Amino acid sequence: MSHIHIDVENVSFQYEKGKPILDRISFHGAENDSIGIVGANGVGKSTLLKLLVGLHLNYQGSIQVEAIPVQKETLPRIREKIGYVFQDSDSQLFMSTAYEDIAFAPRNYGLPEEEVEKRVVSALEMTGINHLRDKQIYKMSGGEKKLVSIATILSMMPDIIIMDEPSIALDPKNRRNLIRILNSFEHLKIIASHDLDMILDTCKRTIIMAEGRIVCDGPTEEILSNQQLLEDVGLELPLCMQKRS
Numbered sequence: 398m399s400h401i402h403i404d405v406e407n408v409s410f411q412y413e414k415g416k417p418i419l420d421r422i423s424f425h426g427a428e429n430d431s432i433g434i435v436g437a438n439g440v441g442k443s444t445l446l447k448l449l450v451g452l453h454l455n456y457q458g459s460i461q462v463e464a465i466p467v468q469k470e471t472l473p474r475i476r477e478k479i480g481y482v483f484q485d486s487d488s489q490l491f492m493s494t495a496y497e498d499i500a501f502a503p504r505n506y507g508l509p510e511e512e513v514e515k516r517v518v519s520a521l522e523m524t525g526i527n528h529l530r531d532k533q534i535y536k537m538s539g540g541e542k543k544l545v546s547i548a549t550i551l552s553m554m555p556d557i558i559i560m561d562e563p564s565i566a567l568d569p570k571n572r573r574n575l576i577r578i579l580n581s582f583e584h585l586k587i588i589a590s591h592d593l594d595m596i597l598d599t600c601k602r603t604i605i606m607a608e609g610r611i612v613c614d615g616p617t618e619e620i621l622s623n624q625q626l627l628e629d630v631g632l633e634l635p636l637c638m639q640k641r642s
């Protein structure tokens with residue numbers, strides 16, 4: 398088996414006693430997988446992604462990233478492997494400027510400042526935000542913060558990308574560029590989104606969640622063209638498949 402993979406086995410989780418949020422979730426993500434996670438508001442998509450990067454550790458079952466169990470002692474190693482974009486950019490960005498935030502991970506790896514700068518410049522270039530390089534984060538719009546968040550994980554050059562609603566707040570051109578970035582990333586990526594058209598353009602495989610469970614896991618084109626299945630879980634066909642009325 399390739400070294401890049403994620404294994405989730407029988408994972409259940411609750412924030413508060415007696416209120417199960419995730420219920421016996423199992424799936425395997427392989428090196429070349431691109432997986433869309435879809436489902437109505439509140440079904441547990443963000444919670445599942447947070448568990449994969451170790452933001453909540455009191456889960457039942459097993460989560461392994463490249464055969465390393467996700468637990469307190471392994472978090473630094475797990476976080477080097479996964480580039481994770483939060484649904485809420487304010488939880489992601491904590492330095493004062495875009496440059497400092499994007500430089501944070503490569504600096505943390507102990508790379509020489511010259512290499513750090515190269516990575517930051519390349520991430521700014523890829524996301525089309527050279528003009529935001531020295532702008533203070535607190536003065537940025539929602540879309541600008543999202544683009545900086547995406548750049549912070551590109552500068553990491555991670556094995557695995559996990560993004561939670563990455564197209565939220567992006568204008569059509571930046572959304573199109575995000576799709577290009579995602580499609581140029583060659584390893585495992587897992588993307589939770591309500592933007593089913595983006596999932597269709599970037600993910601070969603789709604997992605549908607409902608009430609904390611996986612109800613369907615298969616080829617995106619089959620799943621996202623199945624109107625009945627989507628309606629049963631409170632979703633609709635991607636816009637590109639909807640007939641104009």
Ligand SMILES: Nc1ncnc2c1ncn2[C@@H]1O[C@H](COP(=O)(O)OP(=O)(O)OP(=O)(O)O)[C@@H](O)[C@H]1O
Pocket residue numbers: 412413418436437438439440441442443444445484
């Ligand atoms: N910190 C928390 N404490 C208690 N309950 C929480 C917490 N975070 C989320 N929840 C609850 O867990 C459930 C799943 O939330 P989650 O954010 O994972 O859903 P989601 O599928 O990502 O929804 P959305 O599509 O709106 O982003 C919701 O009922 C939510 O209220």
Ligand SMILES: [Mg+2]
Pocket residue numbers: 442443444484561
């Ligand atoms: Mg969410």
